[in-house]
Amino acid sequence: MSSEIDSGNLLSRAEQxxxxxxxxxADAADAVVVRSRSRSVSVRQGNVESTDSAESDDFxxxxFVGKKVASVSANPGFDLKALxxxxxxxxxxxxxxxxAGLADETDLARMPLDLELFDSTEMSSEALTEAALAMEAAALDVSGVSKSAGAxxxxxxxGLVLVTSHGFSGSYKASRFGRSVGVIAGEGTKMERDHDFDSRLYAAELDAPELxxxxxxxxxxxxxxxxxxxxGSNITVVFDPRVARGFVGHIAGAINGAAVARKTSFLRDRMGEQVLKKGINITDEPLRVRGPASRPFDGEGVRGERLVMIEDGVLKHWFLSSSTARELGLRTNGRGARGGTTVSPSSTNLALEPGDMSPEDLIRSIGTGFYVTELIGHGVDMITGEYSRGASGFWIENGELAYPxxxxxxxxxxxxxxMRLTVAxxxxRKFGVAAPTIAIEGMTLAGR
Structure with missing residues (x-):
């Protein structure tokens, strides 16, 4: 698998x-090349199920012709002039x-910036297979595990290359290494399934397969x-960090400028108002060195800066691309992300900033409640804010996890x-959306 992005050649083709x-x-134009290279191995019950390699360059x-816009895509080998x-x-x-339009020239990133997003380590299929088998074997060694769901x-x-007709030309690349395993315990109607995983920019930082x-x-x-x-009603529900990241994703969706412009966010009229409990902060940091979602410039060539999106519970910013910012009468904050031929606002390294209490102390302070480790379904209405999800986890009694x-x-x-949020x-921060353990008071639980 070739790990390099031939930025010189791709920049030249994009400029052409x-x-x-x-x-x-065209009155204005921009060209993007997205290069991807990947290799993966999956195993189950000690046998290799698949070994896959993939490479692609997408142009x-x-x-823009006046205020009219069109986008086209192609694979390598196409006729540049005809396209x-x-x-x-x-x-x-x-x-x-x-x-419609390109980002304003004054907003463009002008100096290259190395955020240390690329690890040149080459992982052979044999090394990937060894890691997958070791994960599976370690999981099966745990007493009570009945079978593997695969590892x-x-x-x-x-890599991304971007060239615009008003003077921007740049590229960057990022690596990604991952390990995951799923396991089953019990039999028949009493069977349970769970998993664990790790994902990093640098191979040496991955958790050991056995762990x-x-x-x-x-x-x-x-x-x-x-x-x-x-x-019951008025239940305090504690979200495990794995689940809490999804909850932060709901916050991100509600403060996305595109949703605000479409009037599909229940926070669309709340700029400058208290939307989270006092003391709670949400940050977004695109330039974090070795950040899992860092980027030296966005999909329009704009360099975003660290923003406190919600500060002390008060909404301060929307996620904005250039077109969305214009629609809202604002200025882009460098959150435009390429998705095929479109540019839409998105978060980068988004974090619900932690509090001072350990998760153990947070659970002890609750006394009785429900600790959620898994959510099921998509029962969230982003227009009204109504929230209803299937869940599993552990009941909390006397400040301890009592039973599943x-x-x-x-x-x-x-x-x-x-407004009822407490954070541990x-x-x-190894994930693009990061969150600690959180507790939310006053929820309704439907059970037996």
Missing amino acids: LVNLARAAG SLRV AERAVAMARVSPEDPF GASAGMG IGRRAGERVVRRLNARQADT VSEVTIASNLKDMF NDID
């Missing part, structure tokens, strides 16, 4: 595309978009002999949940 688009009649050209002419012809017959290891890299496997086995065995909890619980539903409204101090 932009120049040909201008020659064909995208976006052109550029087709894109311009498409733009000429497209409806006008009053907010896998992967290594890959991605990942043992954690997966221990997690699933703890879930055996689960029961339903009694239906499954087949229950937790419900509330995100607007209320945001156990954040792990």
Whole structure:
């Protein structure tokens, strides 16, 4: 697997595309090349199930004719001139978009920046297989585990090249290494399933396969002999960090400028107001060195800075790309992400900042409640904030995890949940969305 991005050649081709688009009649244009390389191995019950390798270079050209815009994509080997002419012809017959256009020149990143996102370590299929088998063996060694649901290891890299007609030209690359294992405990209707995983930019920072496997086995065995909890209201629900990251994703969705512009966010009219409990901060940091979602510039060539999106519970910023910012009468904050031929706002290294209390002390302070380790379903309405999810985890009694619980539903409204939030101090920033253990008071639980 080739791990390098030939930025010189790809930049040259992207520049040619932009120049040909201008020659064909575009008033402005940008070209993007996304390069990806990956290798993965999956095993089950001691046998290799698959070994996969993939490589791709995807070219995208976006052109503007006045306020009309069109985008086209192609794989290597295409005719540059024909692609550029087709894109311009498409733009000429497209409806006008009053907010379309490249990022303002004054917002463009001008100096290269190395965020240490790339590890050149080459992982052979044999090394990946060895790691996957070791994870599975360690999980199966845990007493009570009945079988493997499979284990896998992967290594890959991605690169992005961006050229615009108003002077931006840049590229960067990032590596990614991963390990995961799923296991089953129990039999028949009493069977439980769980997993564990790790993902890093640098191979040497990955958790050991044996540790990942043992954690997966221990997690699933703890879930055996689960029961339903009694239906009740005003329940304090504690979210394990793995689940809390999804909760932070709901916050990110509610403060995404695109949702605000479409009026599909329940926070769309709340800028400058208290939306989270006082003392709670949400940060987004695109330039963090070795950050899992870092980038030296966004999909439009704009360099974003660290922002406190919600400060002391008060909403301060939306995630904004250039077009979304124009629609809202604002200025981009460098959160435009490429998705195929489109640019949409998104978070980078997003974090619900930790508090001062350990998760153990947080649980002790609750006394009685429900500790959630898994959520099921997608019962979240981002227009109204209504929240209802299937859940499993552990009942809390006398400040301790007492017994496993499954087949229950937790419900509330995100607007209320945001204001009843307490955070612990156990954040792990190795994920693009990071969160500590959190507790939310006043939820409804439907059980037996």
